[in-house]
Amino acid sequence: MSGSNSYRLRSSLPAHDMDVRGLAAVAFPDGAFVSVSRDRTARVWVPNPSENQSFTEMHCMNGHSNFVSCVCIISPNETYPRGLTATGGHDNNICVFSLDRPDPLFTLKGHKNTVCTLSAGKFGTILSGSWDTTAKVWLGEKCMMTLQGHTAAVWAVLILPEQGLMLSGSADKTIKLWKAGRCEKTYTGHEDSVRGLAVINDVEFFSCSNDASIRRWMVTGECVQVYYGHTNYIYSIAVFPNGKDFISTGEDRTLRVWKEGECSQTIRLPAQSVWCCCILPNGDIAVGASDGIIRVFTESEDRVASAQDLQAFEDELSKAVIDPKTGDLGDIKIEELPGREHLDEPGNRDGQTRLIKEGSNVEAYQWSMSDGRWMKIGDVVGGSSQQSSKRVMYEGKEYDFVFTIDVNEGGPPMKLPYNVTDDPWLVAHNFLQKNDLSPMFLDQVANFIIENTKGHTLGAAPASAADPFTGAGRYIPGSGGNGQQFGADPFTGAGRYIPGSGSTGTAPSGGADPFTGGSAYSSPSLPKSTTNIFFPNTDGVMFEQSNTAQILGKLRELNTSAPADHKLSDAALDCLEKLLNLVTELPNLEQPTAEQITVLWRACHWPEDIVFPVLDILRLAVRHPEVNAHLCGGTEGASLCNHLLGLMSPEGKAANQMLALRTLCNCFTASHGRALLLGQRDAVLSRAGDLRTVCNKNIHVALATLVLNYAGRLYGQPAEIEAKAQCLSVASTALEVVQDKEAVFRLLVALGTTVSGDSTAKDLARSLGVNSQISKYARVSEPAKVGECCRLVLDELQ
Numbered sequence: 001m002s003g004s005n006s007y008r009l010r011s012s013l014p015a016h017d018m019d020v021r022g023l024a025a026v027a028f029p030d031g032a033f034v035s036v037s038r039d040r041t042a043r044v045w046v047p048n049p050s051e052n053q054s055f056t057e058m059h060c061m062n063g064h065s066n067f068v069s070c071v072c073i074i075s076p077n078e079t080y081p082r083g084l085t086a087t088g089g090h091d092n093n094i095c096v097f098s099l100d101r102p103d104p105l106f107t108l109k110g111h112k113n114t115v116c117t118l119s120a121g122k123f124g125t126i127l128s129g130s131w132d133t134t135a136k137v138w139l140g141e142k143c144m145m146t147l148q149g150h151t152a153a154v155w156a157v158l159i160l161p162e163q164g165l166m167l168s169g170s171a172d173k174t175i176k177l178w179k180a181g182r183c184e185k186t187y188t189g190h191e192d193s194v195r196g197l198a199v200i201n202d203v204e205f206f207s208c209s210n211d212a213s214i215r216r217w218m219v220t221g222e223c224v225q226v227y228y229g230h231t232n233y234i235y236s237i238a239v240f241p242n243g244k245d246f247i248s249t250g251e252d253r254t255l256r257v258w259k260e261g262e263c264s265q266t267i268r269l270p271a272q273s274v275w276c277c278c279i280l281p282n283g284d285i286a287v288g289a290s291d292g293i294i295r296v297f298t299e300s301e302d303r304v305a306s307a308q309d310l311q312a313f314e315d316e317l318s319k320a321v322i323d324p325k326t327g328d329l330g331d332i333k334i335e336e337l338p339g340r341e342h343l344d345e346p347g348n349r350d351g352q353t354r355l356i357k358e359g360s361n362v363e364a365y366q367w368s369m370s371d372g373r374w375m376k377i378g379d380v381v382g383g384s385s386q387q388s389s390k391r392v393m394y395e396g397k398e399y400d401f402v403f404t405i406d407v408n409e410g411g412p413p414m415k416l417p418y419n420v421t422d423d424p425w426l427v428a429h430n431f432l433q434k435n436d437l438s439p440m441f442l443d444q445v446a447n448f449i450i451e452n453t454k455g456h457t458l459g460a461a462p463a464s465a466a467d468p469f470t471g472a473g474r475y476i477p478g479s480g481g482n483g484q485q486f487g488a489d490p491f492t493g494a495g496r497y498i499p500g501s502g503s504t505g506t507a508p509s510g511g512a513d514p515f516t517g518g519s520a521y522s523s524p525s526l527p528k529s530t531t532n533i534f535f536p537n538t539d540g541v542m543f544e545q546s547n548t549a550q551i552l553g554k555l556r557e558l559n560t561s562a563p564a565d566h567k568l569s570d571a572a573l574d575c576l577e578k579l580l581n582l583v584t585e586l587p588n589l590e591q592p593t594a595e596q597i598t599v600l601w602r603a604c605h606w607p608e609d610i611v612f613p614v615l616d617i618l619r620l621a622v623r624h625p626e627v628n629a630h631l632c633g634g635t636e637g638a639s640l641c642n643h644l645l646g647l648m649s650p651e652g653k654a655a656n657q658m659l660a661l662r663t664l665c666n667c668f669t670a671s672h673g674r675a676l677l678l679g680q681r682d683a684v685l686s687r688a689g690d691l692r693t694v695c696n697k698n699i700h701v702a703l704a705t706l707v708l709n710y711a712g713r714l715y716g717q718p719a720e721i722e723a724k725a726q727c728l729s730v731a732s733t734a735l736e737v738v739q740d741k742e743a744v745f746r747l748l749v750a751l752g753t754t755v756s757g758d759s760t761a762k763d764l765a766r767s768l769g770v771n772s773q774i775s776k777y778a779r780v781s782e783p784a785k786v787g788e789c790c791r792l793v794l795d796e797l798q
Contacts, residue, residue, distance in 0.1 A: 006350070006370035007257060007265055007297040009305045009313050010284060011054050015043060020288025022071040023278040028082040028099070032058070033278060033286055035294055036068040042087050044099060045294070053305050055296065061097045063104040066090035072118035074126065086126055088115030094128055094138070110136055110143045113153075119166075121159035125767040127166050129154030135168045137181065137725070139764050144725035145181040150174070158197040158205065160219065163769025164732070167205065169194030175207055177219065179736075180768045181729035182689065189215060189223050196237045198246065208234035208248055214258075229256055229263040236276045240283070247285055249274035253320075255287050255297070256351075266351020267297060268366055268377045270313075270320045272423075320378035322364055337362060343374045355380065401453060405431075405445070416445070424449040534789045535752035538712040541705050542669060543662040546620055548580050555613040558606075566606050568599070575599040576617060583621045592621070597630050604643060608653050615647070615659035619666055628670035637676040645687050654696050661688060661702035668709045678713060681723055685710065689730040697740035704738070704746035707731050711753040724761045727754045732770050744777060745786045752793045762797055771797050 016037035025033045032046040044059040067090040074084040074096070084105070085097045094108035094115055113131035120126055126138040135147040135154050152171035159166050166178040175187040175194055192210035199205055200216070204224075208214045212234060214227040232251035239246045245259045251273055257265040271289035278286050284298045295313075298304060305313070337357040347354070347367025354365050354374065362380035367373075399417040416431050418424070428445035431437075555576065559568050568576070579596040600621060603614040621627040631640050644660040647653075664684060667673030677684060688703050711727050714720050731747045731754070738744055751770060755761045765771075770793075777790035 005299055007267060007285060007299055008370065009310055010296040010298040010303045011305060012309070012313060013045065013055055013294040013296070014292065015045070015057070015288075015294045016041065016292040018067075018292055019273070019275060019290045020292060020294055021067070021069050021275050022087075023276045023286050023288050023294070024071045024073050024085075025278050025280050025286075026073050026083065026085070026099075027076050029058070031280060031282060033280060034071050034073070034085050035286075035288055036071045036087050037288075037292065038067040039292070040064050040066065040068055040089075042068060042071060042085065042097065044085075052303050053309075059099060059102070061085070061087070061095075061102050061104075063087070063095035063097070063107065064089040064091050064093065069114060069116045070118045072120045072126065074120045074124055075122070077124065084124075086118055086120065088118050088128060088130075090114045092130070092132075094118065094126065106141045108138050108141065108143070110146075116153065117155060117157045119157045119159045121166075121767055122163065123763045123767040125159065125764075127157045127159050127168075129157040129168055133170070135166070135178075137166070137764075139721075139767065140760055142721045142760060144721060144764050145729060146722075147176075147178050147181060147183070149176055149183045149186075152193075155193055155195050156197040156207070158199060160199060160205070161202050162219075163767065163772060165219070165769075167197050169197050169207055173209075175217070180732040181725065182733050185221055187217055187221060187223070189226075192233075195233065195235050196248075198237045198239045200239055201243050206237050206239065206246060208237045208250075210234070212250070214246075214248060225261070227258065227261070227263075229258075229266075230254065235274070238277050238279050238285075240279055247277050247279065249277045249287055253322075254351075255285065257285075264350065265369075266366070268317060268351075269295065270316045270378075314375055318376035318378065322378040322380045346372070347374065353377070403449070403452065405448075416449075418449055418453065420453060424453075532752075532792050534785070534792060535749050536712070536715045536756040537708060537749055537753050538715050540665075540668045540709045540712050541746070542623065542666050543619060543702070543705070544623070544666075546584050546616070548584055551580065551613050551616050552577055555617075558610040558613065562606060562610060568603060572599045572603070576603065576614075579621060580617050583617075583624045583627065592624060592626050594630070597621075597627055600627075601631065601636075601640075608647070608656055611647075612653070612655040612659055615656060615663065619659055619663045622663055622666050622673060623669040625670045628667065629672045632667055632670070632672040632676040637672065638680075641676060641680045641684065645683060648687050648691060650690050650694065654694065654699065657691055657694065658696065658699045658702050661691070661699065661706055664688075665702065665705045665709055668713070674713060677710070678723075681710065682726065685726050685730050689733060692730075692734040692737050697743065700734070700738045700740050700743035701746065703734060704731075704743040704750065707734070708746050708750040708753065711750040715753055715756065718758050718760065721758075721760055721764075724754050724758065725764055728761070728765055728768060728770065732765075732768060732773055735773060741780070741783060741786055744780075745783070745789060748774065748777065748786065748789045748793055752789065752796060755793070755796050765797055 015035055016039045018038035020035050020037050022036040023033055029046050032044060034042055034044050036042045042061040043057055045055040046058045048054040048056045068087050069090060070088045072086050074086060076083040080098060082099050086094055088094045092111045092113060092115060095104040096106050097104055111128065111130040111132050115128050115130050117129040118126060124139060127135060128138065129135045131153040133150045133152060133154060135157050137144045147168060150168065150170040150172050154168050154170050156169035157167065164180050167175055169175045171193040173190050173192060173194065176183050177185040190207065190209040190211050194207050194209050196208040197205060203219050205217055206214060207217065210233040212230045212232060214234060214237060215223050216225040217223050230248065230250045230252050234248050234250040237246060237248045247255060247257050249255050253268050253272055253274060255267040255269065255274060255277060256263050269289055271291035273290035274287055275290065276288045280286060284296055286294055286296045288294050337355050340356055340358065342354055342356050343365060350367065350369035352367040356363055364377050364380055365374040366377045368375050400420045401418045403416040403418065405414045405416050418427050424446045427449060428442055431445060432441055556573060559573065575596045576599060579592055579600060582590055582592055600618060604611065604618055606614055622631060630636065644663060647656040647660040664677060667677055688706050691699055691703055707727055707730050714723050714727065727750060731750045735744065735747050738747065755765050774790055774793060777786055778794060780786040
């Protein structure tokens with residue numbers, strides 16, 4: 001590689017008192033970037049106009065009460081033309097700053113553990129990941145939705161260019177793709193924690209991992225390439241604007257530059273952990289490390305550091321102490337190493353490493369292609385000839401110390417093994433995890449180690465104790481809807497009783513109704529009107545049509561073959577018949593009896609293959625205020641909800657799924673049902689959303705109606721933004737698979753109702769890509785209500 005296209009040091013910034021954990025280029029000022037650190041600060045660095053190589057600290061931001069772990073930049077907008085900076089930390093919070101003040105504009109609270117990764121998207125959306133195993137979507141000062149599915153810490157998050165798509169990478173070794181808040185795909189292949197993610201283009205992304213590999217993925221799920229080069233954990237990755245080349249940093253003390261799919265340059269740093277990197281607009285690279293120093297590297301000869309600074313960097317590198325336990329240099333056998341003459345032979349690639357024996361010491365050198373020489377990168381300690389005879393054996397391994405820790409009074413003491421070359425914070429973190437102890441003890445245990453090992457450190461101690469971000473031990477490579485198709489009648493066979501057949505639900509208002517398919521709203525000649533007759537819809541839509549004779553006939557038929565312990569007596573059947581007749585003739589002055597309601601509830605627990613006629617009675621009965629109060633109030637309400645959710649399992653019977661959905665829709669008729677469903681909203685909408693993959697138009701219409709009824713109850717309540725976010729999520733994901741135009745129409749009305757009069761909900765809908773997702777329906781002419789409603793929703797989202 002020629003000198004003209006090799007990266008060389010531009011500037012070393014003694015930026016922070018502790019580890020630099022995150023870097024991000026900012027929109028303003030030109031060429032500036034932000035750094036965050038364990039010293040609890042964020043700092044803005046701008047190029048020094050009088051000195052081409054250096055940077056000046058422009059601004060220091062304080063707002064966290066603990067270590068700051070990550071940073072992202074929110075793009076400029078009308079309110080903040082210079083953009084905003086978001087930082088996440090160990091205090092579980094996210095602080096959002098402007099560039100003109102040192103304290104946060106606002107603080108986002110909601111995570112239950114360290115916020116360790118952030119990504120910003122359009123419209124001010126922020127995606128955060130945390131040790132609490134969740135990712136959260138934020139807009140303004142509100143949490144819009146929580147992404148749950150990982151089983152370990154979420155180390156990396158990324159908002160993809162296609163609106164609505166988000167990625168999360170976790171210590172559970174997986175990457176998940178989220179669409180409108182729902183997990184659409186899980187990528188597997190990494191063998192250890194996923195630590196970083198980066199966009200390549202609209203359809204590809206990179207991931208890096210503790211398994212020392214980088215993977216290139218298609219969004220569709222295929223891993224198309226794996227890159228090897230690092231010899232330890234890889235913490236960060238960033239892509240050049242060309243979308244082809246990239247950089248990475250890791251625990252092997254290196255920054256690596258990748259071009260044309262190959263590692264073209266390896267730059268070693270005099271710090272063990274190179275935590276983070278970012279690419280500046282002019283193509284320079286900034287990296288942050290465990291020594292608290294930010295180093296900027298450049299390809300431009302005009303910006304290369306002075307000869308004096310380059311020599312100082314090389315001298316610092318040569319004095320580094322390298323621990324072979326990190327795996328950076330492979331297995332070392334001192335007695336077999338060559339002498340200094342080995343350095344007379346040139347290297348064959350940039351970054352190639354050679355070890356030589358100098359007396360009783362081992363020195364490490366790296367080949368610099370640009371300089372055409374071997375550069376010393378440190379002294380190796382702890383080789384096979386340097387083992388101490390005073391080490392302690394514990395669980396088959398030798399350690400410098402094995403402490404006895406008595407945490408629980410009266411409980412058995414715990415053993416904590418430690419080597420002087422280990423990071424005390426990492427050892428403390430692993431000890432707490434192994435013994436299921438609270439992370440609140442982290443500082444206490446780490447400080448105990450530090451205090452009790454003073455005077456026993458090999459080489460220069462790091463500028464700070466790197467925090468426990470690397471998982472258990474250090475990695476040394478080489479060491480030990482079910483989609484079921486349904487026919488026209490999936491329930492009882494042709495010509496037989498079909499639950500709710502012919503009914504798509506009616507609005508209780510009784511006026512001309514855009515939900516039933518009839519009336520003027522279906523006319524293809526519907527003129528484009530400035531009056532919005534579709535949303536917000538706050539009346540709700542119910543499923544009220546019935547054929548009592550067919551329901552009762554099927555009930556009695558199935559009762560004859562029901563298991564003995566479920567068979568209903570003639571008296572019980574009479575109870576259900578009276579109840580059905582009573583609730584289908586609303587309003588009715590006669591009140592259901594407690595016995596009738598009890599018989600109905602008991603019959604609802606028939607076996608799943610025969611329960612559907614009873615569910616049809618339940619669907620109609622919950623519209624009655626007395627039944628609604630009895631079954632939806634108190635502890636009975638929770639039982640009813642859980643029972644219906646069980647019937648809605650994606651593996652369940654289609655008839656039961658549909659009738660359970662319709663029953664939930666009808667529960668909105670009275671106050672007890674509304675209170676129950678609002679209280680159980682998260683579970684109900686989550687389970688209902690899963691049924692979008694079942695190929696059945698009746699289920700889709702019922703699902704759409706349920707979302708619409710929720711949207712109607714939430715209308716005019718701007719504080720219920722997380723609930724509205726879930727409505728947007730379920731509606732938008734359902735629209736990807738729903739084909740029936742009535743279901744599409746109701747979902748569009750639900751979207752319109754959700755965003756009406758709520759600017760925050762509109763911003764979220766835009767960030768989820770709802771505009772582009774529904775635009776195709778604006779061209780639908782039959783029924784005309786679909787196209788007209790879609791255009792009105794798009795107008796709302798302008």
